[in-house]
Amino acid sequence: MDIPKLELDTFVRSIGVNFGSPHALFLGAGASMSSGVPSAISCIWQWKRSIFCTNNPGSEEQVSELSLRAVQDRIDRWLQANGYYPDKEKDDYSYFIEKCLPIAEDRRRFFEPWIRKARPHVGYRLLCLLAEVGLFRSIWTTNFYGLVARAAAEFDITPVEVGIDSKERIFRQPEQNELMCVSLHGDYRYDPLKNTSKELKAQEIKLKNALISALETHSLVVIGYSGRDPSIMDAIRTAVLQENAVRKIFWCGFTDEPSSDVSRLLIDATEKKRQAYYVPGAAFDDVMTRIAHHCLEGIHFASAKRIIGDYAEKERLPLNVFSFAQGEPTTLIKSNAWPVACPTEMFEFQLREWPKSQVWKWMSQKTAGHQVVAVPFKKVLSLGTLDGIRNVFDDLIDGDIKRVPISDQDVRYEDGAVVSLLRQALVRAIANKRNLCSDGNRVIWEKVKYMTQRAGGNSYDVHHAARLALRRIGGQMFVTIDPTVYFPAENSENEGAIRNIRMQILGYQHNDKFNAALNDWRKLILTPNKPTEFDFPAQSASFRFVIKSAPAFASIRQPRRRSVKLPNGFGRLVHHHGFELPEQCLRFTSKARSNANDTLPLRGLAIHGPFDQSFVSQSGDDRIRVAVICPRAEAPLLERFLAEGLQTHIPLRGAKEEYLVPYTGFEKIYRVPVEFPDRGDPLWYTLPEIEPQLDQRAGALEMSRSIIEGVSSLAAVGRAIILIFCTGSMAPVAWI
DSSP, X not given: XXXXXXXXXXXXXXXXXXXXXXXXEEEOGGGGXXXXXXXXXXXXXXXXXXXXXXXXXXXXXXXXXXXXXXXXXXXXXXXXXXXXXXXXXXXXXXXXXXXXXXXXXXXXXXXXXXXXXXXXXXXXXXHHHHHHTTSEEEEXXXXXXXXXXXXXXXXXXXXXXXXXXXXXXXXXXXXXXXXXXXXXXXXXXXXXXXXXXXXXXXXXXXXXXXXXXXXXXSEEEEESOOOOOHHHHHXXXXXXXXXTOOSXXXXXXXXXXXXHHHHHHHHHHHHTTOOEEEEOSOOHHHHHHHHHHHHOOHHHHHHHHHHHHHHHHHHSOXXXXXXXOOOOOSEEEEOSEEEEEOOSEEEEEEESSOOSSOHHHHHHHHHTXXXXXXXXXXXXXXXXXXXXXXXXXXXXXXXXXXXXXXXXXXXXXXXXXXXXXXXXXXXXXXXXXXXXXXXXXXEEEOSSOOEEEEETTEEEEEEEEEEEEEEEETTEEEEEEEEEEEOTTOXXXXXXXXXXXXXXXXXXXXXXXXXXXXXXXXXXXXXXXXXXXXXXXXXXXXXXXXXXXXXXXXXXXXXXXXXXXXXXXXXXXXXXXXXXXXXXXXXXXXXXXXXEXXXXXXXXXXXXXXXXXXXXXXXXXXXXXXXXXXXTTTHHHXXXXXXXXXXXXXXXXXXTOTTOOOBOOHHHHHSSOEEOOOTXXXXXXEXXXXXXXXXXXXXXXXXXXXXXXXXXXXXXXXXXXXXXOOOGGGGGGOOO
């Protein structure tokens, strides 16, 4: 039978229409997390860690982050191996607190700092406001922090606190504006705490019977409680399933599904024709906020808004503009960006009919060979002469061609339409004025080659080139120049060979070589000591770009360095300011199990090993065994790649770059053995080719079925790690 569920909004409306009926509220540890109290799960992991660390001195830092699965697994493995684990029918919470802190007073001391720091959050304050208007008549809780009583101090209600040693109060009839607050595990301030299995089983029967009695006449709302206490669950079960029970039970949980104990309770209640529901996605503060908004009126609604507003203001993150303390620079950085003044206007017009697809490509082809650039953006944006634009677009123009301003917003984004329009015009203007070649978009290059390179039995001419971009930085436009190389013969068939040549030329280009190449382009493009003007179209003065002769500099402050004095007049070239932060050290663990630091990840791994290497035992059980799913055509490539991952690789220029570290193979780097299958191995699943006659959807479905079949086949032999190699050839059918 399915678990009966209610959506959160439906639950709130149900509370609203039954506002006059009495409700009892049961709160678990989850209701207090926002008030600064740890959840039950968090406490369990703290106790587990404490047991582990006191038995394994020196491991404290390695298991400091309890949210990591690897840390949890390591602790659990040790606990199980050393007999620190409860039977399935026992509760983790009571078991581990008793194992960790068997002395009752120590358990009290464990919670003391949390209780001292805890402050009732918005949910507790709204709860008291709802109790003030009579929605909640009693609060039952496994918590022992007294948060309800603390929150009640600012409202017109008097909390009647009932604990293990004051259980007789449970039978007094509450007066108007009194709220019964029952701590089933005792009150931290007054009572012995009930945390362990023995203590919980011996819990006073009077409180249990009082809860059963209350639920005869009150609907029950449970929030933040997983149902871990057998004695309390027995009481709730007895109350819900008793013959004269007519009220509802709403079990609010943060997860989509309740725990197994709660599921059984709700299903049993439903089979007994009781109204029992699970409300998923219901956190305590959110539930109280929604109920307050929906149910309160008048001054109480105003009070709720004030309470919610107070916390919203406290929790709002301050939004401060990034800034840092200014000071005298210790060094200067020269950029590859030159200040540029761009045209402040452009032409705009509409087309009678737009292309059905690939509008950008169509427009680029339309303007090729003309002194006109154009881009689509709602309308057509263009630079050129009026006659030139009319000549290109002819009778496609609908209406007038208007001259419109270019705003700061238009050039805000580097990949925006207007920036693209300006960049294309600037590239063409520079190429025309300096007798260079260009692609009309981003790249310019010299007409004469400077070298020839061979690859794969072919020769390729190489030209000096530069890639240009327009960027708005700090409210000002800059043109950036990135030296590169150009291959006239480049096409889709030889792109791999050319990519390798380009990497050989540029891959190890240090600052000195880059700066030399940048200065060469600076001399070629710009006029020394004065701004350079570029008109588009050439010699028309229609649209003008003006690039300053000196690049932008940045002043940098470095720790523990002496400041430098800038030459007179040099300050106007400093457009940016910054500071240097030292490289952050990463943590590793050495062979001696001591901590080691390094600023380079691969070097630290190679010398010391991963920080969490102690989590992995050196037994064969921890060997990583990988299975593979791969198309037939790419199988040799993937097999070679995986094999190379196990081999040693020495950087070609490792002696010159301290950051290029030898790679000694996966097992030596990560300190864990790994196994990859070969082709033909049962753990290598070859994907069948997709039939070419299948359409895109049918091909995608066929491919997905093949992958699922491969996963099922490999999972059947116990492989938890399966590498699925997706290639470019699968792209046409990979859309589903």
